[in-house]
Amino acid sequence: MNNEQIVLAKRPDGVPGDEVFRYEEVETVPPGDGELLIESVYISVDPYMRGRMNDAKSYAEPFRIDEPLAGHVVGKVAESNADGFEDGDVVTGALPWKRFNTVPSSTVDKVPSTEVPLYLYLSTLGMPGHTAYGGLLNIGKPQEGETVVVSAASGAVGSVVGQIAKIKGARVVGIAGGPEKVKHLTDNLGFDEGVDYKAEDYAERLAEAVPDGIDVYFENVGGSVSDEVFNHLNRFARIPVCGAISAYNSKEDNGPRVQTKLIKSQALMQGFLVGQFKDDAKEASEQLAKWIEEGKIKSEVSIEEGFDKLPKAFRNLFTGDNFGKQIVKVSDALD
Amino acid sequence: MNNEQIVLAKRPDGVPGDEVFRYEEVETVPPGDGELLIESVYISVDPYMRGRMNDAKSYAEPFRIDEPLAGHVVGKVAESNADGFEDGDVVTGALPWKRFNTVPSSTVDKVPSTEVPLYLYLSTLGMPGHTAYGGLLNIGKPQEGETVVVSAASGAVGSVVGQIAKIKGARVVGIAGGPEKVKHLTDNLGFDEGVDYKAEDYAERLAEAVPDGIDVYFENVGGSVSDEVFNHLNRFARIPVCGAISAYNSKEDNGPRVQTKLIKSQALMQGFLVGQFKDDAKEASEQLAKWIEEGKIKSEVSIEEGFDKLPKAFRNLFTGDNFGKQIVKVSDALD
Numbered sequence: 001m002n003n004e005q006i007v008l009a010k011r012p013d014g015v016p017g018d019e020v021f022r023y024e025e026v027e028t029v030p031p032g033d034g035e036l037l038i039e040s041v042y043i044s045v046d047p048y049m050r051g052r053m054n055d056a057k058s059y060a061e062p063f064r065i066d067e068p069l070a071g072h073v074v075g076k077v078a079e080s081n082a083d084g085f086e087d088g089d090v091v092t093g094a095l096p097w098k099r100f101n102t103v104p105s106s107t108v109d110k111v112p113s114t115e116v117p118l119y120l121y122l123s124t125l126g127m128p129g130h131t132a133y134g135g136l137l138n139i140g141k142p143q144e145g146e147t148v149v150v151s152a153a154s155g156a157v158g159s160v161v162g163q164i165a166k167i168k169g170a171r172v173v174g175i176a177g178g179p180e181k182v183k184h185l186t187d188n189l190g191f192d193e194g195v196d197y198k199a200e201d202y203a204e205r206l207a208e209a210v211p212d213g214i215d216v217y218f219e220n221v222g223g224s225v226s227d228e229v230f231n232h233l234n235r236f237a238r239i240p241v242c243g244a245i246s247a248y249n250s251k252e253d254n255g256p257r258v259q260t261k262l263i264k265s266q267a268l269m270q271g272f273l274v275g276q277f278k279d280d281a282k283e284a285s286e287q288l289a290k291w292i293e294e295g296k297i298k299s300e301v302s303i304e305e306g307f308d309k310l311p312k313a314f315r316n317l318f319t320g321d322n323f324g325k326q327i328v329k330v331s332d333a334l335d
Numbered sequence: 336m337n338n339e340q341i342v343l344a345k346r347p348d349g350v351p352g353d354e355v356f357r358y359e360e361v362e363t364v365p366p367g368d369g370e371l372l373i374e375s376v377y378i379s380v381d382p383y384m385r386g387r388m389n390d391a392k393s394y395a396e397p398f399r400i401d402e403p404l405a406g407h408v409v410g411k412v413a414e415s416n417a418d419g420f421e422d423g424d425v426v427t428g429a430l431p432w433k434r435f436n437t438v439p440s441s442t443v444d445k446v447p448s449t450e451v452p453l454y455l456y457l458s459t460l461g462m463p464g465h466t467a468y469g470g471l472l473n474i475g476k477p478q479e480g481e482t483v484v485v486s487a488a489s490g491a492v493g494s495v496v497g498q499i500a501k502i503k504g505a506r507v508v509g510i511a512g513g514p515e516k517v518k519h520l521t522d523n524l525g526f527d528e529g530v531d532y533k534a535e536d537y538a539e540r541l542a543e544a545v546p547d548g549i550d551v552y553f554e555n556v557g558g559s560v561s562d563e564v565f566n567h568l569n570r571f572a573r574i575p576v577c578g579a580i581s582a583y584n585s586k587e588d589n590g591p592r593v594q595t596k597l598i599k600s601q602a603l604m605q606g607f608l609v610g611q612f613k614d615d616a617k618e619a620s621e622q623l624a625k626w627i628e629e630g631k632i633k634s635e636v637s638i639e640e641g642f643d644k645l646p647k648a649f650r651n652l653f654t655g656d657n658f659g660k661q662i663v664k665v666s667d668a669l670d
Contacts, residue, residue: 058599222594244594253595257588259557259579262606264393269604271597
């Protein structure tokens with residue numbers, strides 16, 4: 001069976017160009033005892049992966065040069081040599097960027113339901129959804145009538161954050177790039193207001209959109225977009241810090257320091273990783289699935305087709321060329 | 336009776352120069368029903384007052400032009416016209432910068448004990464002590480064996496923070512300016528290490544002083560001194576943000592943004608004001624008094640003498656020319 005992989009050819013400087021990735025044909029490894037051969041079907045690209053491309057200590061191990069990149073995958077069991085799994089089972093887990101992976105069965109989980117679009121297990125029902133749920137409810141703690149602002153609001157995490165905040169009775173303002181994404185927030189996702197950070201009057205429009213100030217700011221982007229948000233924090237505001245995508249491709253990320261603003265507002269700012277909420281993961285999965293079923297949470301997805309589109313799809317995250325969760329479909333095996 | 340006051344002549348640009356203050360002779364007002372005439376004895380100057388000199392909305396009202404500045408005072412009741420107070424009582428409260436204030440008796444509290452140096456009610460037993468106690472124990476939550484770093488460590492708040500952290504069993508590293516202050520931290524206050532932020536090798540010395548990283552950073556200064564601290568945060572570090580004195584006299588306070596560092600460390604950063612811990616103020620007062628009595632908390636004080644020294648004393652806070660809590664003694668009435 002032909003196999004293929006995409007490895008990290010060199011560490012990027014700025015937005016990863018083509019030279020960072022190398023396509024390779026490799027052998028497929030037959031599954032040993034307790035192992036599964038899994039065909040990748042949907043592969044997720046996520047902003048946090050940019051950090052793993054640097055050779056710097058962080059919460060996740062750096063990717064190694066000449067070894068495959070890796071991320072969340074929905075796949076189909078092509079050959080099971082493990083108890084509890086059968087050929088044709090649909091599974092999800094963090095796997096190398098290979099068309100066929102041979103891994104211990106403990107590496108993956110069966111998807112709980114194949115009635116929903118399977119790529120949801122890479123977005124609302126997967127890591128991004130859990131990130132939104134855990135960060136917003138544990139750190140942001142939106143209360144009825146409060147104002148919640150979320151940046152990268154049409155993205156995989158931001159879109160779920162805003163919709164959960166609406167379910168909790170908050171007034172929700174989303175920040176996104178360009179009129180199309182902003183319109184999507186209010187027309188399709190039920191946000192109260194959308195603000196375009198690319199517009200010349202961004203600062204004024206943001207101020208108008210939060211007449212009562214900001215009680216929760218779910219931080220996804222950092223940079224000058226967020227600097228404006230910090231001017232409107234209410235007393236005891238909460239700021240779950242999920243991401244800072246504006247900084248991931250730059251060596252220096254300078255701007256106004258937040259200290260005086262946090263003091264004035266007595267605000268709480270907390271960095272988090274989805275893993276710290278793992279004790280509540282089952283509850284989160286069930287709740288998110290229920291909200292999707294009830295039509296309370298909608299998911300937008302951008303699908304690139306073809307294994308060779310992985311580098312382009314990954315770059316879309318930083319250029320804003322995707323709309324909603326960016327996924328790559330690499331096989332028709334589950335159509 | 337001659338009276339005098341110091342008013343805000345104009346709003347400062349940068350460190351307040353002499354032109355910001357104006358000395359005036361005024362009439363003493365006799366106390367009406369329920370009022371006290373109080374002679375100021377010790378007047379406190381504190382960094383937060385710089386914020387009130389700007390014409391900007393913040394947690395405290397801006398000082399008004401041509402009206403007296405104000406701050407915490409220990410004084411002696413010169414004439415009581417209120418139940419529960421007698422001539423000669425020692426009181427403390429937030430009062431205008433006047434030699435004699437005539438105020439409702441509810442404006443001040445009697446000092447609980449005159450057995451300790453009375454200026455302690457402006458430092459460890461006053462607002463700075465309560466700030467240290469509330470911020471460190473409610474937000475910082477130092478655990479035995481953890482590493483606590485505090486900036487402006489020889490100052491009114493920082494010196495108490497470090498000593499409480501030692502009582503709680505933490506390893507304590509203080510950051511201060513100049514070899515004399517740094518030596519004071521280890522020799523007199525019992526800190527484990529002192530680091531001089533004015534030294535050329537500040538970054539290296541800080542790194543050496545925190546071999547196990549930083550679990551609690553009590554933020555008093557902001558700016559480039561703190562930027563270095565953020566490179567050493569441990570997982571789930573806590574950062575009570577008490578002050579950012581480096582920013583108080585500048586219009587722009589730019590530097591590395593903290594978002595990516597908070598995510599990597601899953602750290603919590605929280606601005607606070609001492610008032611939010613007011614429900615625990617009685618407990619804090621009793622505990623601080625007990626620690627002072629037991630010799631576990633020592634207080635350093637810089638006393639300027641003379642009512643006309645108030646502007647100079649206030650400027651000392653920003654030049655670092657004070658050592659420990661800066662106080663102005665304006666009367667011998669309690670000697």
